[in-house]
Amino acid sequence: GELYCSLPNPRNVRFESINMKNVLHWSAPEGTGDGVLYKVKYAVYGVGKWIRKPECRNINRTWCDLSSETSDYEEQYYASVKAFLNGTCSDWMETTRFNPLTDTKIDPPMVSVSSTGKSISIILTAPEKWKRSPEEESVSLLQVYPGLQYKVSVLNKKTKKRWFFSISNNSLVVPWLEPGTTYCVSAQIHVTTPLLDSGFSKERCIATLKDK
């Protein structure tokens, strides 16, 4: 049976999700130093039965990876954390309802560039959904979000002039550029609905070939 719980509660219990790698995070109860241990449980919304997470039982860290348990993004979830210290405990503290499809963050796309005399070619790769192991089949976020688009920024390093392109497919050729000039490319993922935007990727710079 449960002890009488007088320990302050874990705080700010929430899912932090990137590319559907869904990790439960929380802050230690106020005023408790070292030595606090935690246990975690989760539930599928609509089923409601709490399921303990053995790998996150009696842990002293303040996070627990629930990616495996929440990998079906057609379901929604709750998770909960309880703290223990010196024979007493806190209440169970719950997250809000977590929807992996709408509540995840998306990494920027991978950008590769090549150039000719007066144009540069850009190829974009959307990140993959989190998977249990490298052997598991990869699922691109493009498959998860059919409306996924790319926003591409191209900067002329000499003139500092910048263009933006919005494209749905994953490649772009930018023609009529100046020879022997460096251009820097960065790209962002934009999903209109549900509304999800990644950050911009690191700039990749390349020079167009000089005129012969």
Place this chain on the structure above:
Amino acid sequence: LSMTEIRAGFSAIKANIQSRDPIRSRSILSHPHSLHKVKSSDRCCITHHLFTFYVDKVFKHCRTEDSFVNRKISSIANSFLGARRRLGQCREQNNCVCGEESTEKFKQILANYEGLNVTSAAMKSLGELDILLDWMEKS
């Protein structure tokens, strides 16, 4: 039907609405039978049923003490009204046939709804709007 507008409206009130639904063990749309298991041939009919369901049985029972939330609910409801009218036209032109399976599916949703008192059922249904939108946007 501007899914983007409905999504934005719902996102703004999602935490508020879902916090009013303490029942984790029951769902209107996703359990025991998931919307995601509906055959593509039944999608149009189920969508029309669900628009009617939300207009007739959900939005009107979701009044809150928060005027911001109420305004968002009203704008979502208006979007649904427009969409239902257009889907109704589809049904009149026989482009939105209701098979036995979709009728059965919708009965299950109604049974889930009627298994709770009206206010709880309406608030739970509203809190599940992202389940409906996720399903509608699935290719």
